[in-house]
Amino acid sequence: MNVGKFFEGWTFRTNRPAYAAGDELTAYVTGYANGTARVRIGDTIIALPDAERGLGDRLVRLRITEFDDAESRGTGELLDVVEGDA
Secondary structure, eight states, X not given: OOHHHHHTTOOOOOSSOOOOTTOEEEEEEEEEETTEEEEEETXXXXXXXXXXXXXXXXXXXXXXXXXXXXXXXEEEEEEEEOSOOO
16 A cells, blocks of 8 residues: 555644734634733734724634744734624
């Protein structure tokens, strides 16, 4: 059996995805730190300083404004709340 053919095309996801300024994504607000909303994607954390309180566990669209690959941390701006009341 040719194992290489079996695994052809497979890729693995990272637990520390990286983003660039301008990237847009949809993710859940997973909590707040010091009053700032946070989105966690694996071990990557994106802070949303312009987001209002009360978005915990809500699905949002955001745009990355800054990102540090080495720290897997970034800042984004809230574009829209995707789902209605949780």
